Amino acid sequence: MTPIQHLARSASSQGDAKPKAPVRKLIVLLALLMLVGLPARLTWADNGPHGGYTATTAACAGCHRAHTAPTARLLLADSPALCLTCHGASGSGATTNVADGLDTNSNRSLRGGGFTNVAMNPAEGLAGSTVQVLPVTSNHSVNGGLNTVWGYGAISAVPNPGAAGVTLTCTSCHNPHGRAGTGGTATYRLLKGNSAGNTPLFGTQGASVDLPDEVAKTYSTSTHGDYFGDHGSTVGGGSINAQMTNWCAQCHTRYHAPSPATPGSTDSGDAVFKFRHVANDTTNTGCTSCHPFMGMTIGYYPGCAICHVAHGTGVRMSSNSGSAIWPDGSTTPSGDNRSALLRIDNRGVCWQCHVDRDPSGNPGGRVGP
Amino acid sequence: MKKLLFVVVLVAALTLVTVSIASANGGPHGGYTATTDACAGCHRAHTASGAKLLIANDTYTLCMTCHGSAGTGADTNVADGYFLSTRSASTTGTANTTDNAPLLGGGFINYRGTATTSNHSADGTTAAAWGNGVNRGVTANLAGGNMTCAACHDPHGSSNYRIIKATVNGVAVTMAQVDEGATKDYDTEQWGAGQSSFCAACHGAYHKTLAGQGSTLDNGTYTHRVDMANAPAVETVGFGGYILPLAESGTQNRVVCQTCHLPHGTSAAMTGNANGGPSGSGTLPGNTTATDSALLRLDNRGVCEVCHQK
Numbered sequence: 001m002t003p004i005q006h007l008a009r010s011a012s013s014q015g016d017a018k019p020k021a022p023v024r025k026l027i028v029l030l031a032l033l034m035l036v037g038l039p040a041r042l043t044w045a046d047n048g049p050h051g052g053y054t055a056t057t058a059a060c061a062g063c064h065r066a067h068t069a070p071t072a073r074l075l076l077a078d079s080p081a082l083c084l085t086c087h088g089a090s091g092s093g094a095t096t097n098v099a100d101g102l103d104t105n106s107n108r109s110l111r112g113g114g115f116t117n118v119a120m121n122p123a124e125g126l127a128g129s130t131v132q133v134l135p136v137t138s139n140h141s142v143n144g145g146l147n148t149v150w151g152y153g154a155i156s157a158v159p160n161p162g163a164a165g166v167t168l169t170c171t172s173c174h175n176p177h178g179r180a181g182t183g184g185t186a187t188y189r190l191l192k193g194n195s196a197g198n199t200p201l202f203g204t205q206g207a208s209v210d211l212p213d214e215v216a217k218t219y220s221t222s223t224h225g226d227y228f229g230d231h232g233s234t235v236g237g238g239s240i241n242a243q244m245t246n247w248c249a250q251c252h253t254r255y256h257a258p259s260p261a262t263p264g265s266t267d268s269g270d271a272v273f274k275f276r277h278v279a280n281d282t283t284n285t286g287c288t289s290c291h292p293f294m295g296m297t298i299g300y301y302p303g304c305a306i307c308h309v310a311h312g313t314g315v316r317m318s319s320n321s322g323s324a325i326w327p328d329g330s331t332t333p334s335g336d337n338r339s340a341l342l343r344i345d346n347r348g349v350c351w352q353c354h355v356d357r358d359p360s361g362n363p364g365g366r367v368g369p
Numbered sequence: 370m371k372k373l374l375f376v377v378v379l380v381a382a383l384t385l386v387t388v389s390i391a392s393a394n395g396g397p398h399g400g401y402t403a404t405t406d407a408c409a410g411c412h413r414a415h416t417a418s419g420a421k422l423l424i425a426n427d428t429y430t431l432c433m434t435c436h437g438s439a440g441t442g443a444d445t446n447v448a449d450g451y452f453l454s455t456r457s458a459s460t461t462g463t464a465n466t467t468d469n470a471p472l473l474g475g476g477f478i479n480y481r482g483t484a485t486t487s488n489h490s491a492d493g494t495t496a497a498a499w500g501n502g503v504n505r506g507v508t509a510n511l512a513g514g515n516m517t518c519a520a521c522h523d524p525h526g527s528s529n530y531r532i533i534k535a536t537v538n539g540v541a542v543t544m545a546q547v548d549e550g551a552t553k554d555y556d557t558e559q560w561g562a563g564q565s566s567f568c569a570a571c572h573g574a575y576h577k578t579l580a581g582q583g584s585t586l587d588n589g590t591y592t593h594r595v596d597m598a599n600a601p602a603v604e605t606v607g608f609g610g611y612i613l614p615l616a617e618s619g620t621q622n623r624v625v626c627q628t629c630h631l632p633h634g635t636s637a638a639m640t641g642n643a644n645g646g647p648s649g650s651g652t653l654p655g656n657t658t659a660t661d662s663a664l665l666r667l668d669n670r671g672v673c674e675v676c677h678q679k
Contacts, residue, residue: 122404123403123404125403125404126402126403126404129403151415254415255415257415262420264417264420264421264422265420265421265422266420267420273415273416274416274417274418274419275413275417275418275419275420275421275422275423276414276415276416276422277415277422279415307414317406318406319406320397320406320407320408320409320410321406321408321409323409324413327415344403344404345404346404346405346409347406347407347408347409348403348404348405350408350412350414351402351403351404351405351408352403354408355401
């Protein structure tokens with residue numbers, strides 16, 4: 001339990017014991033609850049046609065035909081075409097337009113970004129920067145092409161960049177029928193969890209990490225187009241952005257670097273992923289996972305989703321960032337297409353934490369050298 | 370009320386926004402913005418081959434990627450000790466530095482077209498420094514481990530001249546910036562105050578500044594004074610037309626460590642007494658050999674004659 005969580009629970013107990021406390025105490029409680037989030041309701045139902053079925057459900061017909069289906073699994077279309085029927089640019093079956101990265105309900109950018117376009121402030125943090133509609137420069141390609149799952153597999157002294165030749169679809173990550181967690185519980189964004197009912201993520205790699213579903217679904221960023229500062233929902237006592245790391249690491253195994261005594265300077269023994277930025281969310285998923293508390297940083301925290309979006313980004317890469325060699329040694333795609341699902345242009349995500357130094361040469365930033 | 374105040378402070382701490390302060394340092398070494406591309410020049414977040422998430426196995430190799438003989442990322446070729454204005458896209462220093470001019474700091478491998486005879490070996494093989502908390506003529510290990518480029522320079526920028534670190538060998542260093550904008554002068558002295566203090570961070574026993582120091586017994590030996598104003602108060606033209614740089618020109622005209630010694634490396638030749646010293650043994654220091662020219666700017670003891678002209 002983090003200090004913040006402990007504080008919140010203590011405050012909550014006091015509130016229960018003294019229901020006639022002054023109003024300002026109630027404000028204190030509300031403020032703290034807003035900071036740490038509400039307890040997760042693990043039985044929250046999945047949305048729309050994706051779960052919560054009854055004995056007289058009509059949901060099946062949204063995607064299946066029993067006798068006239070044009071594609072396998074009795075589907076009306078293959079993924080992603082089927083999914084984009086509702087979630088595409090012109091889909092009317094859902095408010096989550098994942099093609100353009102827009103929540104049409106709030107008219108704000110989707111937390112996961114977009115697959116084709118994205119509404120994003122790519123220079124977040126730079127004075128005068130604004131939200132733009134940008135073509136996606138990198139995404140989790142679900143268009144049927146062959147991909148490499150970078151970093152998949154155990155630490156290897158022999159160069160092994162990951163699993164090549166993998167075809168992704170929407171259903172690689174999401175279970176369209178919901179109840180994707182342990183014992184049929186609902187999971188965050190229908191992401192496959194520890195349920196035997198899920199198909200593998202890819203190949204024979206099954207999912208085992210349950211991400212708690214959120215109480216009230218909020219699909220958009222809190223500020224339209226601002227991706228780095230987006231905290232995501234608070235589920236199970238911590239930011240979903242922080243908790244997502246374990247889930248991502250099911251495929252991107254070797255990106256999941258623990259918190260050694262000398263982070264970034266401890267040799268993993270891997271030939272490719274040799275020295276790695278810490279990506280360990282397990283010790284601290286509260287506010288102090290990113291923000292120093294009274295000048296101190298508590299625990300190592302940076303989850304994958306702190307720097308990267310899940311679906312796609314429109315950020316641009318200049319010479320250094322755009323020419324970064326891929327884990328398999330290849331040099332293409334380069335330029336903007338080397339954007340690696342990052343949330344800010346170039347290495348803006350680095351700057352956000354390892355912010356510039358003051359004139360005296362002292363670190364002026366939040367964390368690290 | 371105190372509780373409410375506490376919450377306000379708590380929220381403020383948690384939502385702390387740090388303001389960036391621009392650095393005057395050049396290239397990838399400072400002046401970072403919220404969309405900086407610089408990090409990727411040296412670091413990889415997940416696939417680094419060196420510690421501190423570096424793209425090279427060690428610091429020296431990384432620096433030489435740009436500043437080495439074959440580097441194209443900087444005009445300052447510190448391996449060979451000269452400035453080549455067209456080598457990189459950078460225009461820093463081109464206005465004030467003569468093309469192909471020897472660098473004011475010398476070179477690590479070659480200098481003035483000749484192999485170096487002594488250098489501050491920054492490749493991680495040097496563990497100790499002369500007079501480092503011990504008497505002159507004796508070495509002691511450096512506080513931060515073996516010396517690399519980053520032992521002296523801060524690759525992320527600094528308020529000091531030539532991005533010299535704010536703390537070197539555990540000692541605070543302050544060197545005035547004089548030409549740290551885009552108009553850097555890499556071949557002519559533009560030195561402000563504090564030049565010797567940087568050297569003294571490792572070679573403290575040599576940093577003696579009192580008048581009459583050369584005739585004052587100090588821990589068993591005598592040593593030349595530094596940081597004094599030179600007379601005449603100009604860069605002296607000595608035998609053969611040699612000139613040695615003085616710091617704070619036009620005001621103090623100080624003789625500093627760098628007046629006689631090149632920080633990176635020299636190709637000066639040592640012969641006769643300078644090669645082996647009075648004893649002829651060649652035992653360091655003082656009894657130098659041709660393979661250890663003590664980073665001197667001129668052959669033998671030319672640096673003495675520039676000023677003393679005996």
